[in-house]
Amino acid sequence: MLSITLSQIFVLNQDEALDFYVGKLGLVVKNDINLGFMRWLTVAVPGEPGREILLELPGQPAMDEGTAEQVRELVTKGATGGWIGFTTDDCRKMYETLKAKGVEFTQEPMDRPYGVDCGLRDPFGNAIRITQMAPMPAAQ
Amino acid sequence: MSRAAEESNRRLLRARDAMDRTYAQPLDVPALARIAHVSEAHFIRTFRATFGETPHRYLQRRRVERAMFLLRETDRSVTDICLDVGFNSLGTFSRTFRDITGETPTYYRAHADATLVPTCFAMAWTRPSS
Numbered sequence: 001m002l003s004i005t006l007s008q009i010f011v012l013n014q015d016e017a018l019d020f021y022v023g024k025l026g027l028v029v030k031n032d033i034n035l036g037f038m039r040w041l042t043v044a045v046p047g048e049p050g051r052e053i054l055l056e057l058p059g060q061p062a063m064d065e066g067t068a069e070q071v072r073e074l075v076t077k078g079a080t081g082g083w084i085g086f087t088t089d090d091c092r093k094m095y096e097t098l099k100a101k102g103v104e105f106t107q108e109p110m111d112r113p114y115g116v117d118c119g120l121r122d123p124f125g126n127a128i129r130i131t132q133m134a135p136m137p138a139a140q
Numbered sequence: 141m142s143r144a145a146e147e148s149n150r151r152l153l154r155a156r157d158a159m160d161r162t163y164a165q166p167l168d169v170p171a172l173a174r175i176a177h178v179s180e181a182h183f184i185r186t187f188r189a190t191f192g193e194t195p196h197r198y199l200q201r202r203r204v205e206r207a208m209f210l211l212r213e214t215d216r217s218v219t220d221i222c223l224d225v226g227f228n229s230l231g232t233f234s235r236t237f238r239d240i241t242g243e244t245p246t247y248y249r250a251h252a253d254a255t256l257v258p259t260c261f262a263m264a265w266t267r268p269s270s
Contacts, residue, residue, distance in 0.1 A: 012146065069142040069145075072142065072146050073142070073145055073146060073149055075146075076145075076146045076147075076149035076150040076153065077149045077152075077153055077190060077191070078153045078156075085258070104154070104157070105161075106157045106160060106161065106260065107160070107161065107259060107260065108161075110259060112258075112259065113256055114258075117258060117259065119259065119260045121153075121157065124150070125150055125153050127260055129258055129260055131258065
């Protein structure tokens with residue numbers, strides 16, 4: 001059996017990423033280690049330490065500077081596909097809380113058959129979605 | 141150089157997000173140019189260089205995508221949907237819809253299935269391409 005423990009998105013500045021993911025979204029730092037060749041920076045939802053998101057900086061030597069530049073340009077165009085979906089028990093309340101903190105929303109909370117959800121972006125252009133799942137219909 | 145390109149991209153993405161949020165309102169190039177921190181003429185040019193189409197065309201396709209969504213998933217009349225997504229006349233709406241999708245709104249409604257992906261994916265993947 002497998003479980004998802006680590007996912008990655010590209011960020012353009014790890015300190016700004018912390019301001020957003022920890023300071024605004026309310027995640028916690030799971031690991032912040034200077035490995036010498038890279039800063040291994042992961043965040044997780046409080047109480048859910050088994051699932052981490054690596055906030056990775058594109059750059060040398062993992063990729064040449066020209067490629068890193070392309071990655072940064074795609075991130076800022078919202079085109080890398082870096083994307084995180086969260087669930088919450090109260091989407092509208094979460095929206096108001098984050099809005100008050102100056103978070104940039106792409107979509108206000110909207111009722112959908114699967115629940116209520118809203119969309120936002122991190123400071124770099126990555127898309128984030130927060131969904132309040134509709135209760136599952138009772139089994140017949 | 142690259143840093144400037146990144147900042148320009150991010151600001152244009154912010155303007156494009158604003159269009160996605162307010163697609164039913166008339167295209168407000170001065171307001172979008174302010175979001176993007178560029179002049180109006182420069183905004184249209186840079187938007188096109190960044191996203192491959194003019195702001196006007198981007199908005200038209202967004203409106204058609206949202207109309208397709210409403211046709212699929214609600215019982216609202218075609219006239220109401222036309223107004224909901226920001227068109228002022230049924231004639232312009234029907235013509236634009238047909239030009240972009242190759243089908244009339246009524247035909248589309250009769251043959252489309254509901255789709256339950258999160259809205260951002262519907263908006264990204266079901267906006268008709270040129």
